[in-house]
Amino acid sequence: MADGKVTDEELERLRAKIGERVTISEPPHLTEVTRDAIRHWAQATGDRNPLYLDDAHAAQGPYGEIVGPPCMLYAFSRISIGYRGGLPGIHSMFGGSWWRFKQPLRLGQRIDVDVTFQGLDEMRSRFSGRMFKQTSNVRFVTSDGVEIADSESWGMRTERTTAKKKGKYKTLRPEPMADGLLEEVFDAYEKEVPRGVEPLHWEDIAVGDTIPSIVRGPYSATTAVCFEQAWGGLFVKAHGYWYDYLRRHPAAGIANPYGVPEPPEAVHWDGELARSVGVPEAYDYGPERIAWIATMLTNWIGDRGFLEELYCEVRRFNLVGDVTNCTGTVTECEAIDGATGRIKLDVQATDQRGQVTALGWAKVRLPRR
Numbered sequence: 001m002a003d004g005k006v007t008d009e010e011l012e013r014l015r016a017k018i019g020e021r022v023t024i025s026e027p028p029h030l031t032e033v034t035r036d037a038i039r040h041w042a043q044a045t046g047d048r049n050p051l052y053l054d055d056a057h058a059a060q061g062p063y064g065e066i067v068g069p070p071c072m073l074y075a076f077s078r079i080s081i082g083y084r085g086g087l088p089g090i091h092s093m094f095g096g097s098w099w100r101f102k103q104p105l106r107l108g109q110r111i112d113v114d115v116t117f118q119g120l121d122e123m124r125s126r127f128s129g130r131m132f133k134q135t136s137n138v139r140f141v142t143s144d145g146v147e148i149a150d151s152e153s154w155g156m157r158t159e160r161t162t163a164k165k166k167g168k169y170k171t172l173r174p175e176p177m178a179d180g181l182l183e184e185v186f187d188a189y190e191k192e193v194p195r196g197v198e199p200l201h202w203e204d205i206a207v208g209d210t211i212p213s214i215v216r217g218p219y220s221a222t223t224a225v226c227f228e229q230a231w232g233g234l235f236v237k238a239h240g241y242w243y244d245y246l247r248r249h250p251a252a253g254i255a256n257p258y259g260v261p262e263p264p265e266a267v268h269w270d271g272e273l274a275r276s277v278g279v280p281e282a283y284d285y286g287p288e289r290i291a292w293i294a295t296m297l298t299n300w301i302g303d304r305g306f307l308e309e310l311y312c313e314v315r316r317f318n319l320v321g322d323v324t325n326c327t328g329t330v331t332e333c334e335a336i337d338g339a340t341g342r343i344k345l346d347v348q349a350t351d352q353r354g355q356v357t358a359l360g361w362a363k364v365r366l367p368r369r
Contacts, residue, residue: 029232068105202341
């Protein structure tokens with residue numbers, strides 16, 4: 001890369017890899033579905049569904065035991081958010097995922113992840129100079145060959161220096177808590193109750209219905225650390241592990257104000273580093289917002305519903321101090337057979353400014369009466 005800018009030579013080198021399976025030497029954060037891993041993911045994303053946490057409750061449900069939240073699959077590969085290799089020195093930001101869930105995550109399953117580099121598309125950008133959408137297909141398969149899910153995940157590759165100069169987000173500022181907002185957050189958390197064992201039937205839903213919303217935040221560096229503990233991150237390493245990695249990938253280090261090389265992920269807790277890539281403050285992980293929307297959906301459908309698909313684009317930054325409201329509206333109702341039906345919804349996340357920070361759609365399967 002020339003001065004942190006994308007070059008045609010590097011682009012052609014990366015495009016030559018389209019269609020290839022991607023492997024990395026870094027071990028996954030998780031390899032097995034355990035109670036501890038489920039609990040850590042639930043706590044990191046604010047998910048209090050007893051289907052994931054309470055053995056006695058889950059024993060009465062359709063699986064006879066606790067299962068894992070669907071988006072927990074992100075933690076089974078460091079590139080489950082899409083392969084971002086190539087273009088060294090060019091910043092990478094998560095752009096979104098299209099999940100297609102096939103089976104619930106069951107205790108004791110060992111999950112293998114297969115990643116194929118699928119595409120590299122140049123996009124129009126008001127944020128940086130040249131920007132590219134880098135997409136991967138990701139399959140999640142148990143050690144005995146059962147496909148749990150597959151997804152498309154993508155990230156946006158942006159020129160750090162150009163983004164800082166263009167200053168698209170120079171008018172976006174972190175906001176102190178407005179009067180009364182924190183009390184509203186307390187109230188929203190108190191009202192967030194997963195449906196649990198009481199079935200939600202397909203016949204009870206109509207186009208135009210809104211589903212119970214949930215709130216997440218206010219976002220903080222502590223929130224980012226909690227999510228890292230559950231997800232594992234891409235570059236979060238310490239001591240010799242980090243400096244061994246830097247020997248192999250020197251462009252991965254970004255100097256902080258003290259000259260110490262930090263991983264690109266430090267933009268999620270280090271405001272100064274975030275500003276160096278053109279963002280006014282530290283910001284959340286995109287997979288977090290997708291997991292929040294998934295939680296809203298699984299809270300609503302109850303133990304006997306199943307989240308089949310979730311497509312979500314991350315559109316704006318969610319800064320430290322921001323409060324996120326997740327909402328959904330029913331757009332289609334389809335009978336599958338005499339026992340089940342399918343509901344399609346539009347979903348989105350909105351911050352306290354009224355700006356949509358993520359949006360997409362979902363499909364859920366519900367029992368019929």
